[in-house]
Amino acid sequence: MDIKEKDNKINLLEYDADGLKPIIEGLGMKPYRAAQICRWIYSEGADSFAAMTDISKADREALRESAEICPPELSERIVSHDKTEKYLFSLQDGERVESVLIPDEDRLTLCISSQAGCALGCRFCLTGAGGIRRNLLPHEITGQVFKTERIIAGGLAERTEAGLPAKITNIVMMGMGEPLMNAGNVFEALKRLMSPKMFNISSRRITLSTAGIVPGIKALGDSGLNVNLAVSINAPNDEIRDRIMPINKKYPLKELIKALKNYPLAPRRRITVEYVMLNGINDRVEHAAELGRLLRGLRCKINLIIFNEHVGSEFRKPEAASVLAFQERLHNMNYTAFIRESRGADILAACGQLRGISARKALTEAPPGV
Ligand code: SF4
Structure with missing residues (x-):
């Protein structure tokens, strides 16, 4: 209680x-x-x-x-057939945000939100479709971790019996919102997550994911927080990226890649390049070759994410053969590239599917503007 x-x-x-x-x-x-x-x-x-x-x-x-001691309240908890859990949390002013808990062998990753909604409007993302409502405060960001730890502790016996990890091991800031559009509060929250007196989570186990806010990447590098950085690239050139990620018009790929190359990476760490594959848009082998050229000289690994189709979506998931050919082309250019099937798609907990509303409602209703 x-x-x-x-x-x-x-x-x-x-x-x-x-x-x-x-x-x-x-x-x-x-x-x-x-x-x-x-x-x-x-x-x-x-x-x-x-x-x-x-x-x-x-x-x-x-x-x-x-x-x-007042963390966010749990409004809804829904569990996917792949054991991913999605939580809908209510904040003190009634605003709602989502977090997703993803078990994977000995890892237990919590994906947390940094804003209620998002202003960036990436075309493939349900969070962006609803616009921005507000920034989260540091304790509203860390509160998602705090509350989830209590939820886990409350069901410890069942988790152990089901062979699920019992402790959050990794944090990814990839939920609702663009963290670097709320940099002050996010940096403070990261400090608290890493503080030995508070959550005591190592910087090696925390990843901040951005859509490419160039000044924010520099500020994160200058902050000395030393967390892992993931960047949602999703296109091999400005023409395609302009179409699917409006933020590219403000921070085009050349500037973005330069900022990533200047990010002070700790030894043996690499930037994670996220690439959501959309059928007929960015999934051709030529795109893979162009992406390889774009990323040349950047210490990175590439996650190829299969797009999660949803009600009213204008995009389709790529053919399996296209994904494999894309990956092979990148391997041939000496990149490490993984294929990621997003977890929790059946409960709208996968990448780009968080809207801050009840999952039961979200599963049956088209997003705004569709
Ligand atoms: S993908 Fe990220 S940055 Fe883009 S609209 Fe969705 S939440 Fe915002």
């Missing part, structure tokens, strides 16, 4: 480990209590102040009176 009793209480999840100190002092406690409370919340998974047994009774009472 989350602690939420009065609306005017201070939500402790809004603060990072240092930010908690003045709050705790303001409640009349010694500053060192902040570190204890932080440990209880993030390391011990305490779900009530009563569980914080090394904190005096008086201080626990003061916390109960004035503070709360």
